[in-house]
Amino acid sequence: MFFVGVIFNLLAFLDTNFIIHNKNTNYMKSNYLLIVFLMFSTLVFSQSYDIGGTVKEKKSGLSIPGVNIQIKNSTKGTTTDFDGKFTFKGISSGSVVVFTFIGYKTFEYTVTGTDTNMSIALSEDEKVLDEVVVIGYGSQKKKEITGAVSTVDSKTLEVLKPVRIEQALQGTVSGVNVTTQSGSPGAALDIRIRGIATNGDAKPLTIIDGYIGELGLLNPNDIETITVLKDAQAAIYGSAAANGVILVTTKMGKKNSKGKIVYNTYAGFQETSRTLPILNATEYALLLNERYANSGNTIPYTNVSGFGKGTNWQDKVLNKGVPIINHDLTFSGGSDKITYSVSGSHLDQEGIVGESKSGFLRNTARVSLGADVTEKLKLKTNVIYTYFNRRTLPENSNASVLLNAVNAPSNLSPYDTSGNFTVFPGGSLGNEMINPLAQIANSYNDYNFKQINGNFGLDYKITSAFVLSSSIGFKTANSESKSFSPILDYGSGKVFNTTRSSVSQNAVNDNNYSFDLFATYTKTIAENHKLVGVVGNTIYKEYGNGLFATGYDVPNNSWDFADISLANGAPPQGTVPVSSYVYDERRLSYFGRLQYDYKGKYLLSAMLRRDASTKFGPGNKVGYFPSVTAGWVISDEGFFGESSIVNFLKLRGSYGIVGNDAIPNNGYISQLTGEGTYVFDGTLINGRASGQIPNPNLKWEEAKKFDVGVDMNLFDNKINIVVDYFIDTRADLLIPGIPVSGISGGQAPGASNPTINAGTVRNEGIEFAVNYSNSFSDDFNMSLGYNVTMLRNNVTYMGTPFIAGGSFGIGQQAPSRMQVGHSIGYFYGLKTNGVFQNQQEVNDAPSQVELGVAASPGDIRYVDVNGDGKISFDDRTDIGDPIPTATMGFNMQFNYKALDFSMYTFASLGNNMVRNYESVAPDANRLNYVLGRWTGEGTSNSIPRVTTAATTNNLFSDYFVEDASYVRIQNIQLGYSLNPNMIEKVGLSKLRLYAGVNNLYTFTKYKGFDPGASNGAPIGGGIDYGFYPTPRTYMLGLNINF
């Protein structure tokens, strides 16, 4: 049925196009008549002057085409041409000529005589309230926005030089927090808008030019603006908008502008931003001796004199001067009917660990075209192609390269005497620890991703008040990956040894399309009442499949031969080395919005959206999502007067309900997707069993969003303040795999617990942002920005006692929980109270024997939280959470003559992180804080003794929970632009050189690699398994405009 609709629509379009074309010829004729009439009328007024000249941009000196030039209080006007030149004839003496151009301050000129060689300079006006902001199915003047909306523009992106765009949202937008899953090239980042409200998918919806897309795959230089909808304003996107919406507008050409070629490039060198302070070989040997001696064992190293410093494994693994290179090229321009922008980019980044073994290469290409097909019909299309290739090393687990580098004894050398990788001993070093260099050398994988996506939109102006818009968006993505597991021998007993080589190859195909159709009606009634109504419909479908296969016995045990076509060994009997999946999920939505304002002073908008989703079963598919937003521009009121301090003051509020359906597919039916495998006659035989426990009552999760805010401009619009208070209550929370009674078989292999609407999470917070910008003179201007978000997260209801997640140490209970009365994903463990100094203290304290072994002097003293006179696991309590209480950004830019300087900083306060990268193997190396350990009464009250004897010191407690607050200088950049007049001679309009450093320095007390990292899991986030640090990048770059 849908396709029929599309075809009809296309036919209708072709039809209209034809008719309009004919009409257009008529229109042209009438235009001619008008011009003739105008020329005639000029002749009538003979007492007049002529003016002419060039309009330029004050800062860069570049000419501005398309500037509107008009005589004040008249309809008479002209515009500048491609070269910014204009001539305006026959102006009567004393007339005021007004030069206006969007984004620039208006310039007025009083005509006193003829001057045909004028040079008008327009200065940028960054604080214009007429700036238009995209709000979803329409746009609005910033002044009239009634929701909590923040934007990041291309200028910020140009400075920040993010490899992935998500990075540019950190610290630049209030209410948005970005965490890295890893610093390895191409690793994903997680964006959270106004906190984490769900333990399911907490990712915001990203709309690229009106079409659902993925932020991380874009070339940052293709982006014009990013708009973040944080409150009920997002309700127009009803479904999937519960986590907030990010609207991306890509760059378009400008009408009536000369073709412009922009080339940007940078090359940089990366290095680790941190290495952990580890014991050197001598310190290690001495500590090990103490450990063994403390438990009455013979010491392993009787003579440590020759040990020296030994091997610094991190230096061996973390490389310096690792290259990153980026190029991008954009062609753009436009005539009075057509605009175009064509661009391409190339990024090549190697990893600071393993260099090319953890590399990321991305190429993008984009074509964007806008055309006024007729006066009434506008066409817009944008197609983006993305290719990337990524290679990775084992991370974030006990098999991670970095973890091995941190825990490897420094008395072991990387290579043996014959130049082979040293084989690590097993036994008391554990059978998981292996030579990290050997591990890098033995890691082979490759991931290729290709995607083409884009959209095709039409606006048809039926009357001046009534516009019909339609848009088709599409994506098709293919990825192929290959990983090779060679025959490996890391030494006797090591768990990563393999006796058979294999190669796994995967192919995944993901597609989606959307079709939007909506009508916009704009009407002004009785001059002061303005109405904008939108009604529309959107359908969305995502579908795809994946195919996975493994081949055994790769010839020559070599990556060069690692392909299933050559790996013809039989799989182990009974195993099925192939698998596949398909999916097809859809949404159908209707929406309407009515915006009303009276004199631009009282603003009101109401939205209603009806969504139906395949994620829910019959009877529950449909959800209705209403919202209202309102604003009052107080500064427009008569009583407010002409305040010299406050130039603009707006109060706004919003409330609405937004939906979420981001849950595993087909949760409402029971399918035989379980694992039912058994061994008969010594061979694995596969049967059939139930998968996830179904929940036929699944329904939409609802985010109730409340927001009140104030927008204020002060001191001649130099200072802009935005303050918001919000409460985001997530009700009917969809909890995938929620614990239910085991009697229903949810823990069988391949089965899982159901998804149930069973929770309420509340995020309450305050956002404050202030920006200051001022031009002190023609040569010097500056802007400063500061924003802070304070957030409190609380689980207020759950349909199950708690959900546990994450992992800590070996064989220990899960450290993270979601539970009523606490932050989502809080840390649940023992509370400590120093270190026992002597036996008397141990005797006087509640017994710790129930934890496994009685305490001795030098052991951690735990707190009897429940007061039952003994320490047990029942004494576990809330010992912190990974959610920051405040995040803030501080940004500054200065321009002085040809120099520009910028700095972006970000701070996160009050977030905890769990130190979980330390091996518990008796012979593992240690961080050097252990030098401050307890060695006798009065030596330390925080760091316990070392011993190989059994202790309870490694139990999950606040000893391992650290304050991971940090301040990070994300970026500094210094640029120099060559004088435009000089470079004009060689055909350039801009030439800027710059040097910058990304991730310059992080101020933190946190001991691990990266306090800003998280695996992104709502329950189990903030546990540090040895995160790959975000690299520090030194770069030199060039911007050239032709």
Add this chain to the structure above:
Amino acid sequence: MTITVFATMTSSCSDDFVSRPVQYSIDSENYFNSESDYENAVIATYDLLQSTFINVLMGEIASDNTFAGGNSPTDVIGYQQIDQMIHGPVNENLKQLWDWMFAGVQRANYILEFKDKTDFDGKNKVIAEARFLRAYYQFELVKWFGGIPMKGDARFSPGDETSIPRSSVSEVYASIQNDLIYAAENLPATPAQKGRATSGAALALLGKVYLYDKKYDLAAETFGKLIATDRYHLVKTADLTTQQINVGLTPFGSIFEESGENGPESVFEIQYTDVEGASYGQLQYSEGNVAVGFAGPFGYVGPVFADGNNFNLPTPKLVSAFEAGDLRKEVTILDMVAWIAQNPGTSYTKQNQDTGYFNRKYIPRKRRTEAAGDVKLTSPNNYRAIRYADVLLMAAEAYNKSTAPNDALARNYLNEVRRRAFGDNNHDITASGAALADFIQAERRVELAGEGHRFFDLVRTGKAAQEIPGFTANKNELFPIPIEEIQFAAGNWQQNPNYNN
């Protein structure tokens, strides 16, 4: 144009768009349309037998046979607490046992719920397998937790925990006995494939359930019936292959090696393989015997055996329970000091509660090259769930405790086991009555050491409190219902006596 487009939109975008079929999916409610559908569901029901590794491991740790061990006193807290008899309702490992055994019950009941849907020849056998397996899982549950909720031939669905009560222990036993009587009558005597339940397995399990239910006459009758089939016998020298003899295996020792799997003494054996493993977070997925890897010596380097996690360590008390001349001692206990002396260059790393002893029957052996997955989670060692030796000792116990005891027959069965153990007739037991009963239990201890039976034998004979350090009478006979389940049941289920929630 507007009208055309809107007209098509309204018609094309009805809610039909979001009512799509699920592709390539088998809906569980439209299944059971052929014999193979039933067969596949039965295979999946067997699957959870592999998860009973945790019953064996924890059952042994709970007894006075072994220490928990592990890397440290806090390694797998749930095991450590059970070892010390300080376990409470908060115990992730007891929760796993509960979950996995109920998952087995659920899969059996899935078949039984649809037992009348499609007919075919030999369906009785399929139903009998499903009922045998349900009985196996429910017997485990009743041994560990006492009365459990039951729903007849139907699956539980979420919410049932708040309405279906825990049946009494005798109701559960009655249901299990019915299932096994049916299974014994409808299962084949010889399995179509190694690993399948047989009528012999059903009889043996039925006899065992009668013993636990203290119905000794019925137990004796059932074991008598089984023994009379003459289908099983204790492994004797004549059963050994030349190769087994060449590597120095005794008849008893041969049972626990790979070459001895599914041998003449095997009445029911849980099958494992080493080609598909799992992760520590999802042990129930493993096709290997996780208990074996967990029990292996940590950091072991040397011949025959392989590395493990140092759990389930034989206590000196168990080692001294073997009489002089008992050939089973060396097969049951690996004495590391002696082993290292015999095999220079061998080493392992002592960990928590090291005794120098390991459970030789069930520790990992050297891997084949075909093996895959984490070595500690993918051991191929089958679990000999019911051995004929166990049947003989249970029969001896049943005859000894029958209303009209037959101690002569009981002694015969007991001495049959002892003669193999000592290789002579000089160690025969001549006692009768209560003294004989004690000898039978003592024999069970050494014959079946490391096989997970000891704790339950002590409980049902009332000896647990005197033998197991820390055991509290009238409490520790049953394990607590996991706290999560008590909370889910919202007052519908009471906690077992003397456990505080």
